[in-house]
Amino acid sequence: MPELNVVVVQVADRQERAVAAGTRAWELFADDPAVVAARVDGEQRDLSHELTEGSEVEPILVDSDEGRAIVRHSAAHVLAQAVQGLFPAARLGIGPPIADGFYYDFDVQEPFKPDDLMQIESRMRKIVKEGQRFSRRTVSEGEARAELADEPYKLELIDLKGSAGQSEAEGADVEVGGAGLSIYDNTRRDGSLAWKDLCRGPHLATTKRIPAFKLMRSAAAYWRGSEQNPQLQRIYGTAWESKEALDAHLERLEEASRRDHRRLGSELDLFSFPDEIGSGLALFHPKGGILRKQMEDYSRQRHVEGGYEFVYSPHISKGSLFETSGHLQWFAEGMYPPLHVDAEIAEDGSVRKPGQDYYLKPMNCPFHCLIYRSRGRSYRELPLRLFEFGSVYRYEKSGTIHGLTRVRGMTQDDAHIYSTFDQLEAELASVLTFVLDLLRDYGLDDFYLELSTKDPDKYVGTDEIWEAATSILEQVAKDSGLELVPDPGGAAFYGPKISVQARDAIGRTWQMSTIQLDFNTPERFELEYTAADGSRQRPIMVHRALFGSIERFLAVLTEHYAGAFPPWLAPVQVVAIPIAERHEEYLTRLAAELRGRGIRVDVDTSDDRMQKKIRNAQLQKVPFMVIAGDRDVDEDAVSFRYRDGHQDNGVPSVEAIARIVDVVERRVQV
């Protein structure tokens, strides 16, 4: 029997082996159920892949990112088979693996209903049980077209592939990526064909190897991601390497929903969105107001220290300002429509005065530019840092509004820095440090950076300035020591940017701060400064917002802390709980002292039972409960109870006050 030499790469070692010709990848791994596919010479392959001389073969384990993607991709095929079984008229879109799961898009007459999902899922379970084999065969374009004649969307994908262009549809490369075309057959144990799909693979050996999955929801999605295209019905599912991993994922989702700031916002009485006001417009209640004020006060203090100057600008302006800035030309649909004022119509209906259009401002920068331009500027004044908590209004599409994270009215902690090119590097470095320090003070400390660079099809300014500015940004980002993720082509047309992404307590990432260079706006506003040599120069403008918007930042903090804010931010820092009515006076005196030290404290003098008061404070996630009964009063002490339920009894009141004040001043979490 002819032999081959192959290299088997296990986790910790490489070993050369001679195997019989015709050996398939799975044979190297003794049919280990944890191995779902193989990496052969750098390419992901099915376990049934036939090895060739010199192949380097590495197992892909089910609990790796690649392994889970293969499980999910296979689950997507099972989903599609189940759907076409139940709804033979359903035409296939694409069905890729995604973070935490998979989806498949279908063109169907009737959108799926919740009951349909249950039916589909149970049919999927049958298919999994059947243990259908996934087998790959390569086909010519003509063969593929013939076999998929009934699947117009697949044919379109083949067209796209043929027409040189990379397919832009997310996930489409999963169907037709790589060199040739391949079709995956699902065959039953008796060898009959159950289903097939155009697909690059790889897949699991059989459907039975899908360890755990669940359908999550259905929703419409535009074909190939474009609003111009028809909508298909998408079914989302999740799939994992084990039942335990699936359960853990579902538990994470529940945890996320327990932390949902919209829910906590009403439970903790922080804010609301009354229908009477309008979509995406929030009302901050007193407790939310305290949080917001704390955030703003501390931010202001840091900005003073950082050399920013504070400015204010109105919420509305004549349209001409936004013509100068370019907003009306490019982003009018993102702005509230104008208020038309001052028009006068004569008796005979003729226009005596045409009137003016005023707009709610969607950004603060035009105003700051006018402040810059209000008089001649010298290079000695630069960098000039203008800061404002500026409230802006954007007419976001109705379907995109989401709690405090996507609103129509928001307040940005916005600043614009006008700088010479020579100052740029030092200024950007200090801004980035400033940003990260501030975010850390609010308890976020796990970051990475994203560098968005020029979109070659859409930009203003010279290539030289883009290159120079981009390399400065990159240098600054690298010097921070943080992970840097490139975002090629992601820049706005007017300049590159760095954005700071923060991971929260349960590992989700949020885009927080952005530091954005702008070569365009100074031009449009004809901003200048007089340089040392007397020449007129144009400053470079930097837009930066640290919180992004206060509303959004509050939402992120709420979810990060699950509503249990660190004491310095907590709306109520201390609840004093008397065990009986006769202890109220003692606690009232203590509370007065705390209040004198700037602590937000309530004494619960309601006629509830003390246990009930503890429960209420606990549900409100108050950081400190100080409880006093006879023993404490006698000893001039209090008993602490913390949010985690642990207690510390008989603490002398002087020490108790010091402890609370200390934690608040140090801005630490308890």
Added chain:
RNA sequence: GCCGGCGUGGCGCAAUUGGUAGCGCAUCCGACUUGUAAUCGGAAGGUUAGGGGUUCGAGUCCCCUCGCCGGCUCCA
């Protein structure tokens, strides 16, 4: 904006095949004062998001509007 789902007192929920709206918490009143997550009793509170229609009869069925939720698209 698009597709789908949902919309019952402040909040969370219930109302068999369409038969005339209930419960818990919160609120108010009264009693009780009790060492670490819910004391007891009573009262008040809803033209079932709004409008139109079908029906002897609509919270339940149909249409429109508004809002919310989940995705898609968008996010200067």
